[in-house]
Amino acid sequence: MTIRKATERETREIIRHSMDVLKESSVGHIPEEQEKAQQMISPLLASGGYYLVHTGNGSLQGWIGVGSTIDYYTDKPVGVIPELYVLRQYRKQGIATKLCKEAIARLQQSGYAAVQLNVFAGNSIKQLYGKLGFEEVTTLMQKRLD
Template identity: 40%
Template structure:
């Protein structure tokens, strides 16, 4: 069952948030709990919220949704900030269920567009494409040795 996270759910999520961000960045960045809170709490304070999927009242995964502003146009858009399924519950199509619920919720809230960011190589990118998301912007980097 997918529902809006309770305060207790949010506390449980924040315990796992460093793990979620680590995996989401393709294991390129480790985060302290303090850094996780520095990233996440302002989103929650601005109205973002988690939808959770539970079985027998046990948290299986979550998705963090809210709004963001397009840097160029100033338009307020729906945004998916985080999608995570705990390792022991993977392979059950829960990510797809969470994505559908998030898209439905953001549509109900009236956003004409929904965006998300995903690291190149993240297997979730294929799910997003299947659900109709298209590449809009590509960020490139150049690592310089000895700098």
């Protein structure tokens, strides 16, 4: 098992899974549209971000997006993890934890003092992020009017 930066071919494969990632990660909060999935990926890759992949036996098993942005509230640069996904057949093997730890280590080596990510309400991955030391900073609340 290896964690490394994704090749171009692997990045294309990851993009092909964008609808699955959107559906699962947004827990129904975002419309399942290919254009919307692309809008979520494009900023990462356009700004120099990349994917780390977890492979085993020649197969892509999971990935994590790694990038940076400027914190809206502090105006300081921060590392970001915009996407984490493990293919169903490889779940419950610790892959998500390994990917997160590697992404955090790389962002720290790049000099970032903080790493941020967003999690939709109802997404069970929030438990893993808590175990890895992530803390809630803001909560977006919404009331539907239709």
